[in-house]
Amino acid sequence: MTRNILSDSVTQTGSDEGNGRFATLTFEREAAAPVDTLWEVWTAPAARAVWAAPSDKVTVEFLEADLRAGGREVSLCREEGQPDIRCECGWLALQPSQRSVNYEMISSEGEMLSAALVTADFSGANDRSRLVVTVQLSSMERDMEAGYRDGFGAGLDSLSGAAERTMILQRVIKAPRSIVWGAWMNNETLPQWWGPDGFSCRTTRIDLREGGEWVFDMIGPDGTVFANHHLYSEVRPEERLGYSLHWGENGPKHADAWASFEVQGGYTKVTLGMVFSTAAEFQQAKGFGAVELGLQTLGKLERFVQDQ
Template identity: 70%
Template sequence: MTHATPSMTGDRPAARFATLTFQRDIQAPPSVVWQAWSDPVARAVWAAPTPEVTVEFLEADTRVGGREISLCKVEGQPTIRCENGWLVLQSPELSVSSEVISCEDRIQSAALVTAEIRPSDAGSRLEVTVQLSSLSEDMEGGYRQGFGAGLDNLVGTAERTMILQRRIEAPVAAVWGAWVNPETLPQWWGPDGFTCRTDRIDLRSGGEWVFDMIGPDGTVFPNHHLYREITPRQRLSYALLWGENGPKHADAWARFEEVDGATLVTLGMVFNTGAEFQDAKGFGAIELGHQTLAKLEAFIARP
């Protein structure tokens, strides 16, 4: 770590510089850690360093050139604004971003944040390097505490995150259209042998889908999706509830990326607890999820 000696220019302190490094071992493969690190839904789960802190996301666009703006709030204290700009995104191993922290319209710090994800015996090793410039006060201690606690949260988030991906040989417009059309979504949603019975469906930001999944043996599984964000032809996010207005069991998202004329679909879910994640794995949620995406592909390919 390097740390420059402070100096003064007029009544304003010159920048103080420090290089901070954080390492975490995570029991999840790099592809899952990458999603937990970079996707806005997962970042919203782990961003608050302590329960006393509330983080409100105003904007989240995880693309090169995109930005993420959030407000960090603690009762009785001024609101902190964080603006993150994505400079490099090389899935699943490297990201570089800029970060500017301000409070009451005064910039407090600027930083360059580099995250590297490598396979390890435990699953993955995440190393984050922060090249920090403190502008209005020395921010090193706050960064060590806040970033460290946030990354501890990230470890737990990644270890209860499920990621499913499928390349579908169809343009993004066709895949997106089959997903967000209230007539077509219930026709393919669910694993092999399952059907959907819809009570109501409103596929927009702030909308919902209340439905039953009916298994091959007639067993009924009540579901309720609450849609938070729908960005046309790019992504959607939603909460998964056990039945109408029931308890939430996961935060989920779907992303749609064009790859050589085909569409890479990423379906992610952060379960509320590690136990719920293990239960879902135990009843075959990964295999059933892949069946669902295969049904989507078959539906789009129909003449």
């Protein structure tokens, strides 16, 4: 895996007098991944939960995530023995694979610590991409600049790594979004079409809701059984769902995944994303044809909804 830190810089734009401090921070990262993949990892809530923590001692819990211009995202950063840090992000502009603009307000125990305007610019060609993030920071605490520089920088390092082990599959399905969503989030219909051509599902338990699960076996054309366990962490009707993939019931996690559903000219654009837990698992999945098999699965979904 290749990950490049091009530069991190800080420009002072104010003074240290009183309790205020102003600075502009610039972060640049490169990733060995297509720019569309980097964009998905930057914006998809399931992917953001993978890379957003500033250190391995911190866990991030998303309380709210509305991914659209005018939408809001609220998360908590938790570290043992420390007060929770609340981050509110408001999306001001979203130009897919080009630019995002958001405000960000950081608080703890009811006290506002900082406010910032965050602009992210994306560029790239083929399997290389670049991200430039500019943070215009207004701190209410003297140490917020250093915390932002270190925490944001570490998060962007994780972002680059996550992008390099992320698989994105997309298909425009010729059916209304409500029909496509209904075929996916239905305990009876999902097992009927899920899986590549020639595969079938044998379900042990299925409960398609936030906090629910699907325990099932994928059975290949030659009879080979592949045990699966999906755990659903987010369900936003007709917009997206987030879940984790495990090797068998309560087995080790091998990916964090999401599916989003976008209206496109009366049809539905489905994006299926997976951030694999390790680079080795990502390469292994690519090696056995996960991209092609995943696209076959989306093709089966389209045929299923058109036959209904």
